[in-house]
Amino acid sequence: MKRNPKDIQKILLVTLSNLGDVMLTLPVLQSLYENFPTGTFHVLVGVSGQEVFRADSRVKRVTVYDKKAPWAEKFKLLSEIRRERYSLIIDLRHSFFGLLGGAKYRNPYLDFSAGTIHQSEKHLSALKKIVRDKLEEDDFLWAGPRTAPIPDENRFGHGKRIVVAAVGSKSDIKKWPVEYFAGLLDRLALNDDCQIVLAGDKHDAVDADRVCGLMQSGAINLCGRTNFDELCSLLKAAELVITNDSAPLHIADALKTRVLAIFGPTDPRRYGPRHSGSLAVQKTLFCSPCRLAQCRYRHECMTELAVEALYQKALQLLNDECQPKNLKILISRLDRIGDVVMSLPAVGAIRERFPNAMITMMVRPYVRGLVEGHPAIDEVITYDYEKNGRHRFILGNFRCWREIVKRHFDIAFILHPSNRSFNIPFLAGIPYRVGFRSKYPFHLTHSVPDRRHEGLKHESEYTMDIVRAFGIHETG
Incomplete structure (x- = not known):
């Protein structure tokens, strides 16, 4: 209850x-x-x-x-x-x-x-038995007032992309070898003009010193020299964080900084980054993830993760090349003209996050002219369930369902909660379905509580909450 x-x-x-x-x-x-x-x-x-x-x-x-x-x-x-x-x-x-x-x-x-x-x-x-609405939006780190200055920021190369590396971990078995880290960070510094900064607590200082000693290029070592607020500022400023399974992974992920997370004995499905712009890498072996404190073999889950493979992954993240290819997105808004207009900022945020995706918007027939030709929308389809409409009754709904199925959408953003809006994407088998919470949990894979009745913010902001639930955030 x-x-x-x-x-x-x-x-x-x-x-x-x-x-x-x-x-x-x-x-x-x-x-x-x-x-x-x-x-x-x-x-x-x-x-x-x-x-x-x-x-x-x-x-x-x-x-x-x-x-x-x-x-x-x-x-x-x-x-x-x-x-x-x-x-x-x-x-x-x-x-x-x-x-x-x-x-x-x-x-x-x-x-x-x-x-x-x-x-x-x-x-x-x-x-689950205590609260009415379980959190879906992942802005949970109280990071607004955290504007502490970054130590030695004046040493950062002007115009260089900041790459933060967290080379330590509480457990030795979760550490990628320091010589591998040194090789990877050298390549990013020398080939791609990145500013390398090492971060972690005082217990990581020994590993960080070893990495610095093995590197041919220079790195700024801040291990043990930042408090929590300063670490947040550093991770927020970074374009990429490369880390073992350790605390900086989860802090950077909460701050929506891109993360390249290196996993060995632990399971990235349980502890990996959740932000859609990040990657977790793990060597597939018969024994991993083992979740054991000691390796029974030769730590192959870490030693067989090659520097070249991680370098290519790091470049993909830095160059924003990790988005799925040929992604197909359905945006559904089946209510009035004014409501569709207030959804356009959310549509723009989806396009900004997935610039190469095929984006289709499903609206009612009389709204088609409003959104057709919008730069963020590639295709407009109508759901015509009005009187004499082609999608009326069971046969008409089947016709609409078939039109959605044949397009093979990957994601559906349902910006207006109604049975019609929920049922078609669900029955069409779209893998990811995002919207205001339905009374039927199976309708959606990602949801936010519908609090529009509270009137505490603009209607467009409530709609933006839906896309934020999928890790998409407007950039200004």
């Missing part, structure tokens, strides 16, 4: 310890914030993740939890939590803080979901 926002006034989020793991829990905080906007939020977090929340205006209090602390201190902390009398505790650690914290509501600990899903989605599943 979904909880009434009036019943939830004080919320504790018990998140994880490592910075990268904390980043993957941020969609939970954003979803809670959107569903309980009048609530007071406290966060319990590990030492290395506390910086994420210090400047976050959504969070009133941050408590640091040391998992190595004596049991006496842990029980003292539990007593403090109970005295706060929280309405809701979301414990992503599945610890005794949530179980014994005294909240009226808490998330279930048992998870019987099957299949492989991204870890951020798994964290969000903790809210």
Whole structure:
């Protein structure tokens, strides 16, 4: 049963310890914030993740939890939590803080979901019996006020493209060899005039020093020299981030910076970048992903990832060549002229993100003249279900369905929620279907809650929320 926002006034989020793991829990905080906007939020977090929340205006209090602390201190902390009398505790650690914290509501600990899903989605599943609207938009990092200056920015080459490399990782088994990193970064610096910057925390400094020592070109080593806000500024300024499976991957992904993520023993389907402009690379072997702490063989999942292959992938990302070829997109808007006009900024954003795609817009017959000839639209088709229309009744709907099927669309953006708008793309088998949330979950693969009735922003902005749910953002 979904909880009434009036019943939830004080919320504790018990998140994880490592910075990268904390980043993957941020969609939970954003979803809670959107569903309980009048609530007071406290966060319990590990030492290395506390910086994420210090400047976050959504969070009133941050408590640091040391998992190595004596049991006496842990029980003292539990007593403090109970005295706060929280309405809701979301414990992503599945610890005794949530179980014994005294909240009226808490998330279930048992998870019987099957299949492989991204870890951020798994964290969000903790809210499935608590919130009305699960977060779909992925702007969850509170990065607006993070404008800290980048250390040594004056040393960056003028006009050069910034490539940030995170060569370390908490686990040695997740590291691509340092000599491979040096070879790749040299090629980008010498052949493609890129400014190479190494980033990470103090624990990555040894690997970063080794990479610098092996490189023939110069690199700026900022490992251990940036706080969280400065790291965000650096990653935001980069054109590409090349990284192992580590915290900078998830921070850059949240900031919509292109990422080339290198995976070995871990599964990119669970921990890879979610932004549509990024890539995860992994060597396909019988033993990977093994998810083990120690390799039983010779670390082939990393050592057999060749420098040349990753160099070509990096160039594709830098030159924006990773978009699917011959992509076919359907945009559906089956309501009035004014509403179609307010959808045009979203249409433009789709075209900007997929400049080489074949974009078809489906509208009602009397709107055709408005959108025909628009520079972002290649083809206009009409759904004529009015009186005496060719798509009226069952036979007519079958005719429309057949017209959609034969075009083999890859993505459908459904900008107006109605049964007609939802049913045709679903029945046509379009793989990705994006729109306002339907009462039937199978209609869409990506969705956002329909909040137009709130009237808090312009109608065109609500429509833009739909394309943002697919990782598309207007650039100005």
